Amino acid sequence: MNSAFPLRFVRSLATGTLATMSILMSGHALGADPIKVGILEDQSGNFAIAVIPKIYAYQLAVDEINAKGGVLGRQLKIIHYDTQSDNTRFQEFARRQIQQDKVDVIFGAFSSASREAIRPIMDRSKQLYFYNNQYEGGVCDSNVFVTGAVPEQQFSTLIPWVMEKYGKKVYTIAADYNFGQISAEWVRNIVKENGGTMVGEEFIPLSVSQFSQTIQNIQKAKPDVLVTLLVGANQASFYEQQAAANLNIPMASSVNVGQAYEHKRFKAPALKDMYVTANYVEEVVSPASDDFKKRFRAKFPQVEYINQEAANAYDAIYLYKAGVEKAGSTDQAKVKAALGGGGICTDGPSGKVCLDPKSHHTSHRIYLIHVKADHSVDIPKVWDDIQPYWLGTVGCDLSKKADQSQYTPSNLPKK
Amino acid sequence: MTFLVEAYAFFYQLADSFAFLVLCGLGLAIIFGMMGVINLAHGEFIMCGAYVTVLSARAGVPLPFAMLCGTLAAGLVGLILEFLIIRRLYHRLFDSIVATWALSLIATQGMLIVAGPSIEGLKTPFGSFELGAYSFSVYRALLPLIALLLLGALYWLFMRTRFGIHSRATIQDPNMARALGANTSRIYSQTFTLGAALAGLTGALYAPTITAVPTMGQAFIVQSFVTVVVSGADVMLGLAPSAAVLAFIQSLLTRSYGQLIGQIGLLLTVIVVVRVLPKGISGWALQRNGGR
Numbered sequence: 048m049n050s051a052f053p054l055r056f057v058r059s060l061a062t063g064t065l066a067t068m069s070i071l072m073s074g075h076a077l078g079a080d081p082i083k084v085g086i087l088e089d090q091s092g093n094f095a096i097a098v099i100p101k102i103y104a105y106q107l108a109v110d111e112i113n114a115k116g117g118v119l120g121r122q123l124k125i126i127h128y129d130t131q132s133d134n135t136r137f138q139e140f141a142r143r144q145i146q147q148d149k150v151d152v153i154f155g156a157f158s159s160a161s162r163e164a165i166r167p168i169m170d171r172s173k174q175l176y177f178y179n180n181q182y183e184g185g186v187c188d189s190n191v192f193v194t195g196a197v198p199e200q201q202f203s204t205l206i207p208w209v210m211e212k213y214g215k216k217v218y219t220i221a222a223d224y225n226f227g228q229i230s231a232e233w234v235r236n237i238v239k240e241n242g243g244t245m246v247g248e249e250f251i252p253l254s255v256s257q258f259s260q261t262i263q264n265i266q267k268a269k270p271d272v273l274v275t276l277l278v279g280a281n282q283a284s285f286y287e288q289q290a291a292a293n294l295n296i297p298m299a300s301s302v303n304v305g306q307a308y309e310h311k312r313f314k315a316p317a318l319k320d321m322y323v324t325a326n327y328v329e330e331v332v333s334p335a336s337d338d339f340k341k342r343f344r345a346k347f348p349q350v351e352y353i354n355q356e357a358a359n360a361y362d363a364i365y366l367y368k369a370g371v372e373k374a375g376s377t378d379q380a381k382v383k384a385a386l387g388g389g390g391i392c393t394d395g396p397s398g399k400v401c402l403d404p405k406s407h408h409t410s411h412r413i414y415l416i417h418v419k420a421d422h423s424v425d426i427p428k429v430w431d432d433i434q435p436y437w438l439g440t441v442g443c444d445l446s447k448k449a450d451q452s453q454y455t456p457s458n459l460p461k462k
Numbered sequence: 463m464t465f466l467v468e469a470y471a472f473f474y475q476l477a478d479s480f481a482f483l484v485l486c487g488l489g490l491a492i493i494f495g496m497m498g499v500i501n502l503a504h505g506e507f508i509m510c511g512a513y514v515t516v517l518s519a520r521a522g523v524p525l526p527f528a529m530l531c532g533t534l535a536a537g538l539v540g541l542i543l544e545f546l547i548i549r550r551l552y553h554r555l556f557d558s559i560v561a562t563w564a565l566s567l568i569a570t571q572g573m574l575i576v577a578g579p580s581i582e583g584l585k586t587p588f589g590s591f592e593l594g595a596y597s598f599s600v601y602r603a604l605l606p607l608i609a610l611l612l613l614g615a616l617y618w619l620f621m622r623t624r625f626g627i628h629s630r631a632t633i634q635d636p637n638m639a640r641a642l643g644a645n646t647s648r649i650y651s652q653t654f655t656l657g658a659a660l661a662g663l664t665g666a667l668y669a670p671t672i673t674a675v676p677t678m679g680q681a682f683i684v685q686s687f688v689t690v691v692v693s694g695a696d697v698m699l700g701l702a703p704s705a706a707v708l709a710f711i712q713s714l715l716t717r718s719y720g721q722l723i724g725q726i727g728l729l730l731t732v733i734v735v736v737r738v739l740p741k742g743i744s745g746w747a748l749q750r751n752g753g754r
Contacts, residue, residue: 091571093677096579223722251721256672256681259478259602260716260724263471266596280580281681284672291586291599291671307580312673314585351578 081124082117082377084109084364085144087155087165092132093253093279094157097306097356101179102127103347104357105154108364110346118368119375126150132157134164141165145172151377152177152367154360158278159183159226163453166191170451175379177367179359181301181325183229184435185454187443192386193408194359194366194400196326198233199437200411201301204430205324206237206274208415209299214271215243218296220261220285221276223250229455230276230301236456246270256281258288265294275300275321283309290317297322304328304416304424305355315422323418326411327358327397330424339396358396362409365393366402387445399432404446408435467594474598475717477606479709484609484701485668486682487689488616489661491697495690496633497653499548500555502562504686505679506569507658511536511665513573516674519584529666536662537655544654552650566679573676584670605667609705612660617698629653688728692735694742703743707731 086105089098109123117123126148128140137156144150145168153169154177156162162178169176169190177192184197210217217238221227227250235245247268249261265273273296277285286309297320303309305325310318329340329352339361343353366386371377374385385391392401400409415428442460443450454460489508493501501507515532519525543565551558588600620626631639632649640646664682672678692708693700711731716724739746 091574091676095574096675099579249720252725254681254684255721255725256678257478257482259599260475260713261721263475263596264717264720269595280673280675280677284681287583287586287673288599288602288671291590291601293590293592293597293599295597311582312580313583317585349578351580 079121081122082152082371083148083150084123084125084367085148085150085153085155086125086127087130087137087140087144087153088127089132089157089161090127090129093281094132096280096308096312097354098157100350100352100354100357101157101360103343103350104353104360105364107343107346108361111342112364112368118371119377121377123364130155130161132161134161137161137165138168141168145169145174151175151379152382154179154363154367156180157356158224160224162186163225166451173379175383177363179363180356181305181359183226183233183455184437185229187406187438187445187450187452187454187460189387189407189445189449189451190383191407192363192366192402193406193435194363195356196301196324196411196413197408197435197437198230198301200326200413200433200435201324202230202233202237204413204428204433205299205301205322205415206234207241208428209272209297209322210238210241210243213297215241216246216269216271217243217274218247218265218268218270218272219245219274219276220249220251220265221274222278222282223252224278226278227251227276231274232456234274234276251277251282253279254281256284258285259292261285262289262292262294265289265296270296272296273298276302278302280307283307283312286313286317290319295319299323301325304418308352308354310418310422310424311352313422316420318418318422319420321418323416324413325355325416326400326413327355327395328414328416328424329353330416331397331414331426333398335394335398336396362393362395362400365395366391366400366409369393389446403435403439405444406435406438407445408438410434464594467596470593471596472713472717474603475713476709478602479713480705481602481605481609482668483685483689483705483708484613485605485664486686487693487701487705488612488664489657489659490686490690491693491701492657492660493654494687495693495695495697495700496630497650497657498553498555498633499551499558499654500562501657502559502683503543503566503569503679504562504661505681505683506566507536507540507661507679508665508668508682509569509573509674509676509679510539511662512669512672512674512678513577513581513665514662515666515669516581516584519669520582525584525587525670529663529669532666532669533659533663536665537659540658540661541651541655543658544651548654549647549650570676570679577676580673580675583673586670599671602671608667612663613702620698625649625652685728688732692732692742694739694744694746696744696748699747700742700744707743 088102113122130136152175159182179194181195219231221231299322304323369391370382370386374381389404398412413430414426490504511532514535515528518531519528586601590597628644632646636646693704712724712728715727
């Protein structure tokens with residue numbers, strides 16, 4: 048006690064002085080309070096594998112912007128809470144960021160279930176929110192901007208291509224929640240449009256890690272292509288188990304490789320002949336991508352894989368910057384109007400992406416990723432500048448009419 | 463021929479579920495079923511076994527020895543935790559829930575910080591064999607045999623050896639056992655270590671077939687408790703029939719209606735069993751034979 052007292056006193060004196068100094072410094076040198084950037088991402092739990100590179104990417108973009116003088120002369124300051132892959136945490140921390148931290152913008156969520164858990168909270172407070180993940184599509188919400196790829200970008204390209212190459216009988220296994228259900232509906236429709244047949248479809252709870260019965264069901268149905276929309280660490284066990292049982296059917300997916308880099312984590316040939324459409328993977332070779340990877344690894348050498356969602360998170364920060372600069376303010380209504388007003392683009396790791404005023408989604412260059420037997424990757428096809436057109440064609444136009452809904456092919460906006 | 467193939471496919475699936483449930487339940491059956499400690503960190507002992515197996519196999523240790531390392535590592539962790547924490551919690555049911563849940567959270571998060579969100583996995587050994595339209599993993603076909611062997615070994619250990627008799631006596635009536643000269647605290651410690659090591663062995667055996675992530679214990683914990691609750695307190699008597707019944711229901715439902723219905727069926731069975739046979743299969747069997 049006696050010896051601790053002076054130490055504690057000195058320490059508090061020191062921190063006090065530092066705090067005063069920093070207040071003085073920020074007042075003089077930086078001109079204004081920092082812009083508060085709220086981040087809600089899963090640093091732990093079932094989705095941590097795919098999300099950790101995203102968190103680094105936000106940090107990278109923010110540090111780059113701050114080093115160049117910030118946005119409108121103000122620094123960006125990240126306020127990140129670990130949402131632990133838990134929807135309740137998402138809601139709790141979303142409220143905290145809005146009510147206590149009073150953030151200027153929120154970026155976050157991996158799973159669609161967690162996005163839908165916080166979207167009503169964002170809407171109630173008219174909070175500007177960026178969802179930076181590929182997903183099942185259809186969110187038409189005035190407060191929400193999406194940088195991830197959607198089904199018309201991932202499935203309309205992927206499914207016809209694999210059906211052309213391997214055959215018309217398709218079997219889908221999908222994670223049993225809104226993402227898997229709606230994505231499977233997309234696959235079903237596209238297969239039918241292209242003259243194919245669904246020979247099976249199974250929805251699997253996120254907690255399942257044992258797949259031998261599923262593998263038998265697939266073998267019985269004899270599909271030409273297996274669409275795997277599996278999510279999370281438990282379900283990832285499917286790939287090793289199907290390889291051990293020698294299932295040997297070409298696979299197609301919108302979620303694998305580009306998110307949780309299964310081709311790096313599993314022993315070859317567990318993912319042999321897996322085809323994925325993604326708007327970025329680390330294997331993309333281009334001056335923009337190579338430069339991005341170099342900066343990323345210089346700052347975060349511990350990153351295991353720079354995934355698609357890292358690129359989306361990085362782009363999202365720059366899109367926000369463009370929006371604030373166009374609006375000339377961080378006032379959320381003004382920034383939303385600027386972002387939704389057209390012409391907001393950024394040059395990211397996979398090239399130029401632009402926000403679509405109608406749907407608040409982004410255009411993407413889509414890469415077809417093919418995993419070979421040794422788990423090296425080649426890119427047999429690239430589709431340039433694919434627009435997020437679906438919401439616009441079914442009647443979502445946020446530039447004309449405010450909305451806060453999620454639509455699906457079987458649940459369209461009322462005309 | 464097709465009928466035989468279909469029959470084998472069903473049998474393979476049944477055996478596969480049986481093996482998973484038995485192996486999930488083994489360690490917990492001892493720690494929870496016999497010792498009465500609700501061990502919510504059971505899944506993390508499994509995770510520990512799997513991680514040590516994967517890491518040592520990747521360091522060049524042959525797979526069977528890597529699995530032995532995984533088993534021993536989980537046992538060692540169990541020994542240390544028993545000495546530091548669990549020892550104080552015997553006969554304090556609710557406290558043991560909180561303490562072991564905390565251990566589970568610490569282990570999951572600790573592993574995430576130390577080893578990262580995932581480690582590169584192993585390849586399932588032994589390849590596959592084909593039968594009609596199906597092909598099966600040889601390794602998974604062997605797991606039910608290993609499960610049966612382990613059940614046999616445990617039966618022998620608890621029924622035929624000096625340790626087993628002391629252990630059962632201590633758990634049934636610690637005061638009387640102590641009065642008769644058994645070193646009860648050592649026996650508790652050994653029994654807990656055995657339970658932890660068996661959990662580690664489960665992790666080791668499944669390590670080549672699933673992805674090693676810090677949260678992997680959660681994939682086992684529900685099945686573990688389900689099997690042990692249905693089995694009841696007398697593990698030797700209840701575990702195998704419990705796993706067999708649950709595996710039958712689950713594989714039948716999964717085969718016809720998919721994984722979701724299979725899971726629901728599994729949990730419904732438990733609710734029915736707990737309602738009709740509150741002491742599980744073994745309690746019911748003992749009562750019928752006028753045992754206790």
